[in-house]
Amino acid sequence: xxxxxxxxxxxxxxxxxxxxxxxxxxxxxxxxxxxxxxxxxxxxxxxxxxxxxxxxxxxxxxxxxxxxxxxxxxxxxxxxxxxxxxxxxxxxxxxxxxxxxxxxxxxxxxxxxxxxxxxxxxxxxxxxxxxxxxxxxxxxxxxxxxxxxxxxxxxxxxxxxxxxxxxxxxxxxxxxxxxxxxxxxxxxxxxxxxxxxxxxxxxxxxxxxxxxxxxxxxxxxxxxxxxxxxxxxxxxxxxxxxxxxxxxxxxxxxxxxxxxxxxxxxxxxxxxxxxxxxx
Ligand code: ARG
Numbered sequence: 001x002x003x004x005x006x007x008x009x010x011x012x013x014x015x016x017x018x019x020x021x022x023x024x025x026x027x028x029x030x031x032x033x034x035x036x037x038x039x040x041x042x043x044x045x046x047x048x049x050x051x052x053x054x055x056x057x058x059x060x061x062x063x064x065x066x067x068x069x070x071x072x073x074x075x076x077x078x079x080x081x082x083x084x085x086x087x088x089x090x091x092x093x094x095x096x097x098x099x100x101x102x103x104x105x106x107x108x109x110x111x112x113x114x115x116x117x118x119x120x121x122x123x124x125x126x127x128x129x130x131x132x133x134x135x136x137x138x139x140x141x142x143x144x145x146x147x148x149x150x151x152x153x154x155x156x157x158x159x160x161x162x163x164x165x166x167x168x169x170x171x172x173x174x175x176x177x178x179x180x181x182x183x184x185x186x187x188x189x190x191x192x193x194x195x196x197x198x199x200x201x202x203x204x205x206x207x208x209x210x211x212x213x214x215x216x217x218x219x220x221x222x223x224x225x226x227x228x229x230x231x232x233x234x235x236x237x238x239x240x241x242x243x244x245x246x247x248x249x250x251x252x253x254x255x256x257x258x259x260x261x262x263x264x265x266x267x268x269x270x271x272x273x274x275x276x277x278x279x
Contacts (some may be wrong), residue, residue: 009232015276015277016064017062020067022067022071031177032265033266048075054236074104078180080101081127082125089131089161133276141164142159146171172198172199180271234254238260
């Protein structure tokens with residue numbers, strides 16, 4: 001048998017995660033959340049721990065944020081801020097139920113002020129939920145989603161704070177309410193996305209900027225397959241994403257599947273749990 005090694009190379013990363021010790025679905029702010037669906041918090045913690053350990057085993061550094069007991073969505077650490085080259089653009093949540101999370105993230109960066117310059121936002125934005133960074137695309141490009149959570153005014157604010165061009169993309173399907181449910185960076189220069197989650201014009205922009213993008217299906221998106229984390233080679237996906245994993249393997253990536261079914265009840269998966277810290 002001929003074994004072909006994946007041609008892709010991984011770049012070591014640093015992430016921020018928060019265990020779902022207080023994870024519940026006690027309010028509804030996206031179409032995936034149902035307060036009558038029972039949540040097994042202990043199972044959520046186990047699944048999260050597996051994800052955490054898998055990331056560490058892949059050679060990445062993970063910082064862990066202590067969860068707040070009255071903040072059931074805090075496991076979705078990606079929403080707490082967005083950093084590029086040591087500058088951190090803080091989050092400001094759309095819904096009051098999550099607004100205190102931003103302060104916990106802010107405190108994390110302020111406590112490490114030697115490494116991070118934290119800039120408080122004036123505009124509503126949900127961090128890496130709606131911002132993605134491609135360091136090697138067009139010299140360093142930020143993709144930004146709006147339509148459900150982040151305000152378009154936050155896109156220009158992020159551009160001023162971070163000094164990188166920001167491309168605004170309009171999300172049109174409420175099931176894919178954050179950019180990171182519809183698009184992900186596969187490596188430093190390329191993306192995967194689900195076209196129908198975007199307006200026609202935003203789709204045209206993505207086609208123009210990323211002619212080699214991997215195009216995902218509705219099934220991939222419904223399985224939270226776009227909510228992936230890639231280090232350039234290893235692609236972390238939840239276990240519902242078998243067909244997508246096969247296609248990514250054919251494209252030279254190494255898919256790594258992790259069970260995260262409990263967290264899907266909150267409307268999130270792999271990427272939502274992991275904020276990348278770009279120092
Ligand atoms: N329940 C959370 C919310 O609706 C889920 C957030 C998912 N996070 C993400 N990065 N997409 O705000």
